[in-house]
Amino acid sequence: MVSGVAPDFEEKHAMKVLVPVKRVIDYNVKVRVKADGSGVDLANVKMSMNPFDEIAVEQAIRLKEAGKAEEVVAVSIGVKQAQETLRTALAMGADRAILVIAADDVHQDIEPLAVAKTLKAIVDEEQPGLVLAGKQAIDNDMNATGQMLSALLGWSQGAFASELDIDGDNAVVTREVDGGLQTIKVKMPTVVTVDLRLNEPRYASLPNIMKAKKKPLDEKTAADYGVDVSPRLEIVSTTEPEARKAGEIVGSVDELVAKLKEAGAI
Amino acid sequence: MAVLLLAEVAGGELSVDATAKALTAAKAMGDVTVLCAGAGCGGAAEAAAKLDGVSKVLCADDAAYGNGLAEPMADLLVSLAGDYEHIVAPATSSAKNILPRAAALLDVMVISDVSAVVDANTFERPIYAGNAIQTVKSSDAKKIVSVRTSTFDAAGEGGSAAVEAVAAAGNAGLSEWVEDKVAESDRPELTSAGVVVSGGRGVGSEEDFALIEKLADKLNAAVGASRAAVDSGYAPNDWQVGQTGKVVAPDLYVAIGISGAIQHLAGMKDSKIIVAINKDEEAPIFQVADYGLVADLFAAVPELTEKL
Ligand SMILES: Cc1cc2nc3c(=O)[nH]c(=O)nc-3n(C[C@H](O)[C@H](O)[C@H](O)COP(=O)(O)OP(=O)(O)OC[C@H]3O[C@@H](n4cnc5c(N)ncnc54)[C@H](O)[C@@H]3O)c2cc1C
Numbered sequence: 001m002v003s004g005v006a007p008d009f010e011e012k013h014a015m016k017v018l019v020p021v022k023r024v025i026d027y028n029v030k031v032r033v034k035a036d037g038s039g040v041d042l043a044n045v046k047m048s049m050n051p052f053d054e055i056a057v058e059q060a061i062r063l064k065e066a067g068k069a070e071e072v073v074a075v076s077i078g079v080k081q082a083q084e085t086l087r088t089a090l091a092m093g094a095d096r097a098i099l100v101i102a103a104d105d106v107h108q109d110i111e112p113l114a115v116a117k118t119l120k121a122i123v124d125e126e127q128p129g130l131v132l133a134g135k136q137a138i139d140n141d142m143n144a145t146g147q148m149l150s151a152l153l154g155w156s157q158g159a160f161a162s163e164l165d166i167d168g169d170n171a172v173v174t175r176e177v178d179g180g181l182q183t184i185k186v187k188m189p190t191v192v193t194v195d196l197r198l199n200e201p202r203y204a205s206l207p208n209i210m211k212a213k214k215k216p217l218d219e220k221t222a223a224d225y226g227v228d229v230s231p232r233l234e235i236v237s238t239t240e241p242e243a244r245k246a247g248e249i250v251g252s253v254d255e256l257v258a259k260l261k262e263a264g265a266i
Numbered sequence: 267m268a269v270l271l272l273a274e275v276a277g278g279e280l281s282v283d284a285t286a287k288a289l290t291a292a293k294a295m296g297d298v299t300v301l302c303a304g305a306g307c308g309g310a311a312e313a314a315a316k317l318d319g320v321s322k323v324l325c326a327d328d329a330a331y332g333n334g335l336a337e338p339m340a341d342l343l344v345s346l347a348g349d350y351e352h353i354v355a356p357a358t359s360s361a362k363n364i365l366p367r368a369a370a371l372l373d374v375m376v377i378s379d380v381s382a383v384v385d386a387n388t389f390e391r392p393i394y395a396g397n398a399i400q401t402v403k404s405s406d407a408k409k410i411v412s413v414r415t416s417t418f419d420a421a422g423e424g425g426s427a428a429v430e431a432v433a434a435a436g437n438a439g440l441s442e443w444v445e446d447k448v449a450e451s452d453r454p455e456l457t458s459a460g461v462v463v464s465g466g467r468g469v470g471s472e473e474d475f476a477l478i479e480k481l482a483d484k485l486n487a488a489v490g491a492s493r494a495a496v497d498s499g500y501a502p503n504d505w506q507v508g509q510t511g512k513v514v515a516p517d518l519y520v521a522i523g524i525s526g527a528i529q530h531l532a533g534m535k536d537s538k539i540i541v542a543i544n545k546d547e548e549a550p551i552f553q554v555a556d557y558g559l560v561a562d563l564f565a566a567v568p569e570l571t572e573k574l
Pocket residue numbers: 027051052138465466467468469491492493494495506507508509510511512522523524525526527528529530533543544545546549561562563564
């Protein structure tokens with residue numbers, strides 16, 4: 001401990017960080033729409049942690065390493081198989097995990113509003129000082145859960161963060177916005193959603209993967225928190241987008257210019 | 267049915283293109299009132315009143331709305347929500363920050379990035395980076411919808427709606443604005459440009475991105491980039507095109523030194539004509555390109571710039 005700092009200083013300011021992580025189809029997998037229009041085929045495809053959530057877990061671990069957080073708790077809401085996603089978070093360095101089972105069928109997606117309500121109940125129980133969520137789940141592309149959770153808690157929000165600096169009762173968040181970057185100062189506790197440029201997540205080492213198997217993973221159900229997860233949006237159909245046909249390969253810049261003129265593009 | 271359209275207001279001015287495109291979608295849901303919120307947003311409100319098909323414009327003029335902070339903006343929407351079945355906004359970074367917050371306060375789902383309006387309760391939206399299109403029907407009392415502007419034509423001018431001031435809804439002071447870092451540019455705006463020239467990791471450095479910019483200037487185009495180019499520091503974050511960046515659909519999109527990952531295609535595959543310049547003939551970008559040129563960009567791009 002640094003001399004001159006009152007012994008209770010660290011304790012008073014060290015906080016718990018909650019990181020919601022979603023199990024999604026791996027970003028490298030080519031998605032296939034089922035022929036009957038009922039959805040996307042998720043049977044036997046590689047599933048991973050939502051890439052933005054890896055960035056959130058990494059940030060939480062860095063806060064702990066910097067002495068600004070005392071505990072990192074990962075939470076996932078969905079099917080039982082999300083256990084694997086939580087084990088990944090634990091292997092990266094999260095301290096413990098909470099799995100909220102809210103569906104049996106891997107094809108059932110829990111909507112952001114229901115996820116946010118479940119997370120709200122967990123926040124009420126766990127009293128974290130910070131929630132670090134991903135900006136967007138790459139399956140439903142909603143970009144909503146963090147903002148919704150912040151609203152339900154009555155907290156401040158720092159969405160799409162590419163820099164985060166926590167200083168006592170406030171955090172300074174630099175946000176990726178359409179025009180460039182916006183910096184805001186938010187009151188703690190807060191919900192921050194992370195963007196791609198915040199950090200580069202670490203890989204879990206083999207010893208840490210082994211250690212993660214022994215870390216606590218609590219299993220709950222949505223009913224334990226009294227949350228109704230039935231969807232507000234009925235999925236009428238899921239279809240394949242119109243395919244683009246590949247065009248032609250041109251042999252030279254001159255030919256390209258000629259073709260573009262012919263097509264009226266220039 | 268009554269629709270409240272949150273206009274995109276930046277620096278006190280109306281972003282006409284984004285707002286007019288979202289207006290087209292909003293008109294398919296009902297009778298549209300536009301809300302302009304900002305610090306000194308009277309000019310924006312006047313501009314919104316001229317858009318074709320607007321019934322009324324509300325102007326919430328207050329310092330709390332000057333920087334688009336999500337907390338006061340969401341509270342404002344909630345304070346006005348009683349009169350409307352729909353709250354709609356263009357899917358800008360600002361609306362993506364605000365709408366989900368307002369939706370949760372109203373206990374309804376948000377319907378993000380809508381690409382088509384089937385009827386007032388039913389919407390199409392792309393999921394999985396645009397690899398599937400989902401049609402969803404809302405059972406909520408209110409529909410909170412962000413609109414993917416690239417798939418709607420902008421509503422024209424010719425309206426003359428009345429402008430009405432509305433009271434601000436307070437500011438709990440949960441967050442405060444510190445600064446904006448916005449690059450000034452004479453180039454067209456990325457999401458409304460007729461031509462976009464984008465560079466990827468293949469460009470190799472920030473200095474060499476000048477090659478992309480020179481070609482863009484010759485074509486009076488906006489400049490875009492892949493995530494890899496942004497992550498590597500060759501281009502600023504607001505140039506990123508893709509699943510988690512901007513979605514564009516110009517008449518002409520030129521992809522240079524970009525491999526064509528699905529996350530990039532998600533942001534540009536609805537462009538009318540796609541040109542790809544890449545030295546690897548196997549690059550997936552050629553599968554969506556109308557005209558592909560297999561070449562070293564350091565030779566091809568300067569030559570193209572010169573010959574245009
Ligand atoms: C959660 C998530 C979100 C993402 N969101 C986005 C997004 O919004 N937008 C986005 O773009 N990506 C996004 N990505 C990243 C995406 O998966 C790809 O990694 C990225 O698009 C690759 O960028 P690139 O094509 O520039 O680079 P690379 O894939 O490395 O391709 C570089 C290309 O340049 C070519 N090249 C190299 N040198 C030359 C030369 N001298 N002349 C001609 N050609 C040359 C090569 O042949 C190669 O095809 C996301 C990824 C994840 C996981």
